[in-house]
Amino acid sequence: MFAWFRTDIIIEYWPLFLQGLRTTLILTAIGIFFGTLLGLFLGLGKIAKVERGLWKWPVQLLIRLPSQIYIGFFRGTPLFVQILLIHFALVPLLIHPDDGLLIQGEWALYLKREYGALISGALALSLNSAAYIAEIFRAGIQSIDRGQFEAARSLGLSYFHTMKSIVIPQAFRRMLPPLGNEAITLLKDSSLVSAIGLAELAYAARTAAGAYARYWEPYLFISVLYLIITLAMSFVVHRLEKRYQAA
Amino acid sequence: MIKVRDLQKFFGSKQVLKDVSCEIKDNEVVCVIGPSGSGKSTFLRCINALETAQGGSIEVDGFSVTSPETDLNKLRAHVGMVFQRFNLFPHKTALENIMLAPMKVKGLSAQEAEAKGQELLARVGLAEKAHSYPNELSGGQQQRVAIARALAMEPQVMLFDEPTSALDPEMVGEVLDVIKSLAHGGKTMVVVTHEMGFARQISDRILFMDQGQIVEQGTPEKIFSSAESERTRTFLSKVLIHR
Numbered sequence: 195m196f197a198w199f200r201t202d203i204i205i206e207y208w209p210l211f212l213q214g215l216r217t218t219l220i221l222t223a224i225g226i227f228f229g230t231l232l233g234l235f236l237g238l239g240k241i242a243k244v245e246r247g248l249w250k251w252p253v254q255l256l257i258r259l260p261s262q263i264y265i266g267f268f269r270g271t272p273l274f275v276q277i278l279l280i281h282f283a284l285v286p287l288l289i290h291p292d293d294g295l296l297i298q299g300e301w302a303l304y305l306k307r308e309y310g311a312l313i314s315g316a317l318a319l320s321l322n323s324a325a326y327i328a329e330i331f332r333a334g335i336q337s338i339d340r341g342q343f344e345a346a347r348s349l350g351l352s353y354f355h356t357m358k359s360i361v362i363p364q365a366f367r368r369m370l371p372p373l374g375n376e377a378i379t380l381l382k383d384s385s386l387v388s389a390i391g392l393a394e395l396a397y398a399a400r401t402a403a404g405a406y407a408r409y410w411e412p413y414l415f416i417s418v419l420y421l422i423i424t425l426a427m428s429f430v431v432h433r434l435e436k437r438y439q440a441a
Numbered sequence: 442m443i444k445v446r447d448l449q450k451f452f453g454s455k456q457v458l459k460d461v462s463c464e465i466k467d468n469e470v471v472c473v474i475g476p477s478g479s480g481k482s483t484f485l486r487c488i489n490a491l492e493t494a495q496g497g498s499i500e501v502d503g504f505s506v507t508s509p510e511t512d513l514n515k516l517r518a519h520v521g522m523v524f525q526r527f528n529l530f531p532h533k534t535a536l537e538n539i540m541l542a543p544m545k546v547k548g549l550s551a552q553e554a555e556a557k558g559q560e561l562l563a564r565v566g567l568a569e570k571a572h573s574y575p576n577e578l579s580g581g582q583q584q585r586v587a588i589a590r591a592l593a594m595e596p597q598v599m600l601f602d603e604p605t606s607a608l609d610p611e612m613v614g615e616v617l618d619v620i621k622s623l624a625h626g627g628k629t630m631v632v633v634t635h636e637m638g639f640a641r642q643i644s645d646r647i648l649f650m651d652q653g654q655i656v657e658q659g660t661p662e663k664i665f666s667s668a669e670s671e672r673t674r675t676f677l678s679k680v681l682i683h684r
Contacts, residue, residue, distance in 0.1 A: 245493050247509040344491055345528035345587075349542035349594060350518030359541065363532055 214398030233327025374431030449496030521591030581612030
């Protein structure tokens with residue numbers, strides 16, 4: 195029944211698929227890690243508010259407003275466009291042999307040649323997911339009863355300690371399901387990075403497909419791989435939810 | 442201990458506190474009574490700056506609450522507050538609820554904080570509930586833990602915001618008993634309450650608030666038997682008639 199399915203294409207390109215799988219997983223892991231870290235600060239930044247005193251306006255203008263603009267931009271424009279913008283415009287500005295703002299000379303040349311697309315891709319996915327994760331954090335934090343915040347502050351706890359010990363631990367339980375969704379979205383969106391020539395799963399499939407002019411085999415194969423990973427991720431998130439509910 | 446002068450507070454364009462002034466002495470127990478929406482709770486919340494006043498001044502234990510330079514965290518460490526809805530931290534046990542602030546704010550070691558927590562739990566009659574989570578406790582028990590939590594900071598002033606309003610009737614007594622024992626122990630306390638009998642029993646002085654103002658104040662005897670203001674008498678006749 196499946197005689198038409200040419201397994202030999204998958205076998206021939208096996209090393210490329212394997213490398214692509216590795217790159218996809220690395221991209222996703224980097225995106226989740228830095229996206230969560232940056233997203234936490236952005237989410238807190240978006241709701242940061244000082245009622246009075248010296249810090250009222252600095253906080254408003256230097257923390258709250260930039261966070262809002264950042265989140266608005268990355269949620270309001272296509273990830274595909276962001277990837278192109280970052281790879282062809284932002285990264286060359288920062289890393290360039292002649293006049294890179296961050297890294298110059300030999301080191302820049304080496305980075306660009308060996309890891310150029312990986313850096314851009316990982317950066318784009320991290321920056322993009324940070325905006326979505328920031329909204330998850332914001333919603334999670336705002337869902338916590340205001341009385342919790344007031345009780346902690348009334349005991350003399352600082353804003354920072356109140357967030358760290360009281361609000362965020364409670365919000366985290368509620369954030370798990372949407373964070374799991376975001377991780378799955380990130381994994382799937384990482385396929386867009388093939389557009390800048392990064393050899394992840396979708397790129398491997400495109401290469402194999404181009405060589406044989408056969409499309410079912412490579413794309414079906416990577417679909418199954420994506421599906422296995424997303425199902426595994428759902429399972430892990432589900433287990434975590436169960437565990438934190440019990441506590 | 443507490444000095445309030447010409448306090449003004451607005452929610453949007455609605456003025457909820459108008460020219461509120463009063464002075465509360467060391468170890469004085471003051472109950473604030475009045476109809477719903479009279480500004481009692483807002484007044485109380487201004488004292489530890491959970492609400493920001495738009496005008497006037499508040500001084501607590503030498504801290505100027507209304508001055509922008511005041512470190513509010515330091516002020517609040519001196520002012521304990523008990524809320525209507527308890528607001529215990531649901532992800533921590535009764536004991537951990539009490540230990541948290543002494544450790545994080547005062548820098549007590551875990552052993553010191555635990556000893557203090559156990560002692561306070563015993564004082565509110567809940568020694569055996571140290572390791573229970575809030576959702577395993579009744580409302581009355583939760584409120585007693587909340588009182589112990591506030592006391593753990595050894596505050597100069599205790600504020601109670603309708604501490605029994607969210608409780609089932611049969612649990613009101615156990616909470617009032619704890620508050621009474623504190624009052625007898627000599628602590629400065631401001632209690633917003635609808636429990637008139639309780640207010641009459643523990644207060645050195647009663648403030649009657651209506652429409653954002655302190656209409657009348659005096660000893661419980663004076664307020665309950667010979668109030669000067671018509672508004673006070675009307676309010677009291679309404680709340681006392683059903684008893």
